[in-house]
Amino acid sequence: MTTSYTDYSRNMMMDGDIRMPGKDKLLQATEDRTDSGLDSLREEDYNNMLKDMQNLSIPMEQNIQDYEPEAWKMQANEDGDTLLHLAIIHEDKELAVEVIKRSYRDAFYLNRQNNLHQTPLHLAIITDQPEIAATLFEAGCDPEVRDYRGNTALHIACEKGSLHGVGVVVQNCKTRLSPLLQYTNYNGHTCLHLASSNGFLAIVEDLIRLGADINAQEPCNGRTALHMAVDKQNEALMFLLLKYGADVNRVTYQGYSACQLTWGRSNLQIQQHLLALTETSLQYLPESEDEDSSESESEADDEYMYDDVCISLCPRMV
Structure with a gap:
């Protein structure tokens, strides 16, 4: 089966179409990825993953040394998307919340990255689901994880101009906000650079007030x-x-x-x-030294040309 996939940076893939998460309509190719492989998981596999979750109990505490992920947490499609990634992409809020609840303080699963190094938090910001992002924070996700472009979730919110996205990160990362504001992505851009470059003035002002350089x-x-x-x-x-x-x-x-x-x-x-x-x-x-140099060379060429003309017209001058 041939399927068109796009990444959230809106890079066009294969047939040039972009499928919005949870939607059935195609949009013209733009710049940012909004889909992390929606169609790559067969419905049968998706349903099997849901069945594996049924009748599972929520562990009160996890001993890291003894921790062994439940079988359904180890499953992922060819794009590296887990059940939680897919629930967020499909905007299935009820399922996403249930999966997060069953993964409370499970850093391995909550911060698991797909093939584009996107965590569930990245996708919650990309798809404008701040309530899911807040639930992820409550469960213990890490806001400092970077995607394949070196962006944290806050970088993405600033690049998109998402006030809700910026707000949910800021509210849940008060003790870790300073480094988040200083981090640069792989293009060397801070969150302030991204918001400024895209003209999101309200976010620029918020970032400065929060301590951005x-x-x-x-x-x-x-x-x-x-x-x-x-x-x-x-x-x-x-x-x-x-x-x-x-x-x-x-x-x-x-x-x-x-x-x-x-x-x-x-x-x-x-x-x-x-x-x-x-x-x-x-x-x-x-003043450009190159311009001065070129002007001097031009003047010299003119002088040589003048001398050549004079010699040809008046050979006796030689």
Whole structure:
């Protein structure tokens, strides 16, 4: 059986269609994955997994040394999705809650990752089910686990612009929030970078108030959120960042301030505002040595050309 699968980063797979979890309609291919292999588990296998759960008792305590997962917890489809992954993807809230209840404090199962390194918490945020995410937190899931792009659940919520997703993570991770705000994904982006790049101002403000480093720089090129505001020509984001003390004189690894990046862009209000706040030496683009060199070479070529013409016209000058 040939089936179209997509990942939640909306990368198009096989036939280019994306199937939304729990839905029967196909959407045009976009950027983020919302499906982790919905059709790869046969209905018969799915029903068998449900039967295995029946009449099971919920252990009050688990001794890690003696722990042996129940048979149904070891089952997964070809995409690595367990029964809990699938229940969340299919938005079967009743089943998801029951599975979580039967996995209370079972870190192995609650944090189990599929082939894309997605945990049930990742999928709960992706599918906008904050109540399932809250239940996972109550059962003891780990919010610091990363998916194949290096994203925690909080990264995903910020990238999606999910206020509910951000809220449920923040409320349940108060003692672990500081490292979550500092973590970068495999592209070097913090949660603040993702929210800023996508223009989610309410989330940007919340993250800053919670302690996110407003001047954090991408490891690849050294851009801050303020540089991103200029790149995106997002005037409202610029004013918000400046309100909370963004450093206008912070430069990228190539040595460019946010103000210098405004040259050649259309929004003059952004440029004029940053010009008034930025140090003089960082207001204008530096003269390019390459341009000076090319101009000198051009002038030299002109001189050689002039000499050649003169020689051809006046051989006696040689």
